[in-house]
Amino acid sequence: xxNKTQSNMEESTLLSxxxxxxxxxxxxxxxxxxMLIGATGIGGLLSLSxxxxxxxxxxxxxxxxxxxxxxxxxxxxxxHIYFASLNLTVDNRKELxxxxxxxxxxxAAMTEGKAVxxxxxxPFLPPKDTGEAAGLAASNLTITFGVGPGLFEKDGNDRxxxxxxxxxxxxxxxxxxxxxxEEKWSGGDICIQACADDLQxxxxxxxxxxxxxxxxxxxxxxxxxFQRTKQADTKKETPxxxxxxxxxxxxxxxxNGKEMDQQVWVQSGDGPGWLxxxxxxxxxxxxxxxxxxxxxxxxxxxxxxxxxxDSGAPIGQKNEFDSPxxxxxxxxxxxxxPIDSHMxxxxxxxxxxxxxxxxxxxxxxxxxxxxxDAGLLFICFQRNPEKQFIPMQHRLAKMDKLNEYTVxxxxxxFACLPGTKKGGYIGETLF
Amino acid sequence: xxxxxxxxxxxxxxLSTNLLFGCAQSEENASAEKESKGQPAQAExxxxxxxxxxxxYRKYALAEIEAFVTSTEEFTNAVKSGDIEKAKAxxxxxxxxxxxxxxxxxxxxxxxxxxxxxxxxxxxxxWTGYHxxxxxxxxxxTTKGYEKYAEQLMxxxxxxRAKVETVEVTPELLITxxxxxxxxxSTSKVTGEEDRYSHTDLYDFAANVQGAEKIYELxxxxxxxxxxxxSEDIRKRFDDVYSLLNQHKKGDxxxxxxxxxxxxxKQLSQSIDALAEPLSQIGIVTxxx
Ligand code: HEM
Numbered sequence: 001x002x003n004k005t006q007s008n009m010e011e012s013t014l015l016s017x018x019x020x021x022x023x024x025x026x027x028x029x030x031x032x033x034x035m036l037i038g039a040t041g042i043g044g045l046l047s048l049s050x051x052x053x054x055x056x057x058x059x060x061x062x063x064x065x066x067x068x069x070x071x072x073x074x075x076x077x078x079x080h081i082y083f084a085s086l087n088l089t090v091d092n093r094k095e096l097x098x099x100x101x102x103x104x105x106x107x108a109a110m111t112e113g114k115a116v117x118x119x120x121x122x123p124f125l126p127p128k129d130t131g132e133a134a135g136l137a138a139s140n141l142t143i144t145f146g147v148g149p150g151l152f153e154k155d156g157n158d159r160x161x162x163x164x165x166x167x168x169x170x171x172x173x174x175x176x177x178x179x180x181x182e183e184k185w186s187g188g189d190i191c192i193q194a195c196a197d198d199l200q201x202x203x204x205x206x207x208x209x210x211x212x213x214x215x216x217x218x219x220x221x222x223x224x225x226f227q228r229t230k231q232a233d234t235k236k237e238t239p240x241x242x243x244x245x246x247x248x249x250x251x252x253x254x255x256n257g258k259e260m261d262q263q264v265w266v267q268s269g270d271g272p273g274w275l276x277x278x279x280x281x282x283x284x285x286x287x288x289x290x291x292x293x294x295x296x297x298x299x300x301x302x303x304x305x306x307x308x309x310d311s312g313a314p315i316g317q318k319n320e321f322d323s324p325x326x327x328x329x330x331x332x333x334x335x336x337x338p339i340d341s342h343m344x345x346x347x348x349x350x351x352x353x354x355x356x357x358x359x360x361x362x363x364x365x366x367x368x369x370x371x372x373d374a375g376l377l378f379i380c381f382q383r384n385p386e387k388q389f390i391p392m393q394h395r396l397a398k399m400d401k402l403n404e405y406t407v408x409x410x411x412x413x414f415a416c417l418p419g420t421k422k423g424g425y426i427g428e429t430l431f
Numbered sequence: 432x433x434x435x436x437x438x439x440x441x442x443x444x445x446l447s448t449n450l451l452f453g454c455a456q457s458e459e460n461a462s463a464e465k466e467s468k469g470q471p472a473q474a475e476x477x478x479x480x481x482x483x484x485x486x487x488y489r490k491y492a493l494a495e496i497e498a499f500v501t502s503t504e505e506f507t508n509a510v511k512s513g514d515i516e517k518a519k520a521x522x523x524x525x526x527x528x529x530x531x532x533x534x535x536x537x538x539x540x541x542x543x544x545x546x547x548x549x550x551x552x553x554x555x556x557x558w559t560g561y562h563x564x565x566x567x568x569x570x571x572x573t574t575k576g577y578e579k580y581a582e583q584l585m586x587x588x589x590x591x592r593a594k595v596e597t598v599e600v601t602p603e604l605l606i607t608x609x610x611x612x613x614x615x616x617s618t619s620k621v622t623g624e625e626d627r628y629s630h631t632d633l634y635d636f637a638a639n640v641q642g643a644e645k646i647y648e649l650x651x652x653x654x655x656x657x658x659x660x661x662s663e664d665i666r667k668r669f670d671d672v673y674s675l676l677n678q679h680k681k682g683d684x685x686x687x688x689x690x691x692x693x694x695x696x697k698q699l700s701q702s703i704d705a706l707a708e709p710l711s712q713i714g715i716v717t718x719x720x
Binding site: 089122124125126211214215216218 | 603606664668701704705706708709711712714715717
């Protein structure tokens with residue numbers, strides 16, 4: 001696909017399979033209807049009708065919280081993420097439902113750039129909203145909730161009477177070879193993914209939701225992450241990960257409803273009905289040994305991914321969105337895209353796809369080694385982890401060349417709930 | 432005992448009171464202020480009740496300080512007579528009285544550090560009080576050379592007892608005090624920094640919680656009128672904290688802090704957060720709602 005210019009921006013491109021959503025959006029022109037539809041995703045269309053849009057400006061920087069699907073999945077990736085995994089401490093259904101209701105109300109307000117709770121300040125009380133986002137734009141904030149296996153059953157207890165609603169796909173991921181998982185980066189009963197074009201806005205969202213949950217849920221682990229900002233990205237390219245490679249080139253087309261239904265959204269009939277319109281989220285906290293990578297020759301780096309570093313093109317091709325030729329041999333008769341390259345193994349026979357929405361992280365220095373603790377907060381969405389992420393990761397863990405430079409430190413799986421309408425609440429289909 | 436910012440806390444309470452009530456701490460002015468904002472109807476009955484509450488609290492705090500004098504006598508006598516076992520045994524229980532009444536005791540910014548400073552909080556030469564002796568008892572395992580600190584401590588505690596009479600207890604002091612007690616726990620007890628030689632932190636921990644609970648109990652009738660669910664929530668969270676604390680008891684005594692595992696400490700810390708969040712809402716008893 002060579003559509004990198006405005007002139008190529010045609011209907012056919014919109015529906016084309018391999019072009020990333022980002023590329024569609026960047027050519028659509030900010031503020032236009034195309035932008036609005038793109039930014040709200042398919043589910044957002046539903047809520048567009050009940051959101052007042054007088055002119056394009058009104059919705060700028062705002063992604064509706066309400067919709068058929070939760071935002072933050074098919075919507076364009078923002079610059080920052082603040083991710084939190086929580087464990088529930090409530091012991092009854094009523095309080096759990098109240099928590100989801102309170103979260104929904106607060107999330108809807110925050111994604112509109114509003115404060116949590118009313119302003120009428122009693123000087124003898126702590127303010128309802130923690131305040132650091134006051135005056136800031138909504139910054140495309142999305143807040144996405146998921147539920148982990150522990151919601152349905154913990155230590156053999158059916159703690160909320162939900163055991164029989166647990167989908168069989170929602171269980172701890174199998175142990176993959178080379179996994180070096182630590183409890184402090186793994187699992188959780190509930191996840192909150194807050195993404196925004198401003199880290200303070202994203203953090204504010206999680207902070208206030210965790211505060212609302214105090215006494216009902218406690219943080220288990222959190223991770224912030226980043227991508228380049230749009231200001232820095234003057235050429236509007238695919239973001240690069242900390243190994244310097246474009247990351248996110250091949251992804252399902254989030255504008256193609258049919259493809260999304262096939263690959264990402266759980267369909268009614270797939271399992272328990274409450275999850276229809278939702279999706280499974282896999283999170284892996286993958287540390288990248290950037291010092292080791294930095295002393296690796298360029299050829300080796302490119303062979304690791306199967307792509308050229310500068311252009312992002314598959315080895316042997318010119319442009320980022322060119323189709324790879326997996327059969328092509330080099331002068332020595334070796335496969336041009338090596339057999340153990342990340343791209344080839346991830347692609348497999350092309351039958352499995354996942355929607356990747358990852359962010360880089362940098363958590364300061366590892367005090368034991370003196371090297372960076374940096375890497376990828378890998379997040380992907382799919383309709384069925386057993387058919388998508390799991391077989392893929394099995395192939396990667398077995399022989400991915402990338403494994404020499406990375407280690408998986410954290411892992412979690414969540415069922416991201418379907419979206420809700422105004423007046424409803426996230427999680428309502430469960431109860 | 433918190434570190435640096437601890438010394439500033441009482442000032443902040445007084446200041447904020449002054450700011451809010453235009454330099455007058457009396458109830459009359461408080462309600463006058465509210466009246467001008469057009470909320471007299473709800474505010475007044477609650478405030479009448481709060482008068483009784485502040486008087487009750489004053490009684491409670493004075494009794495605790497009274498008990499603190501007695502228990503400090505016992506402690507310092509043991510130090511002075513060289514009875515190290517008795518000194519060690521009375522150290523933590525004696526401090527509990529002080530910790531319970533902390534919102535009042537700490538109003539005296541000059542005495543609090545003398546009685547309760549930890550090593551490094553004040554210049555080494557000025558370091559006196561409980562923790563100074565604690566270091567002698569547990570690190571050097573002696574009372575020798577600490578008699579003079581015992582002597583000084585007793586004097587300071589007597590002085591505290593005399594000064595406490597002059598404290599004016601306002602509703603604001605109660606409201607801020609309840610959460611402050613728990614903030615003490617979050618910032619210095621949970622970390623095991625308070626009693627770093629004896630590791631008797633759980634005594635201080637429990638006493639702070641009891642001090643906060645007393646305030647809650649006193650404000651409860653007023654609170655029930657405003658928000659019953661909030662009151663019940665707070666009660667439940669106190670029970671949760673106590674049930675965790677009780678898991679760390681051996682008979683009547685609390686375990687030493689270093690015996691707790693990391694997850695146990697985290698659980699205690701989170702239970703305090705879970706309690707302090709709803710407790711921070713008790714300010715609604717002051718009227719505006
Ligand atoms: C630190 C770890 C990882 C890094 C640095 C990384 C990086 C990359 C890069 C640079 C590409 C090529 C450009 C693109 O299509 O986006 C890629 C492709 C891909 N990666 Fe990863 N990746 C990592 C982990 C994973 C994991 C854990 C999975 C899933 C199990 C995965 C699945 C994929 C898929 C499906 C593709 C597209 C393959 C295709 O062309 O069909 N990646 N990755």
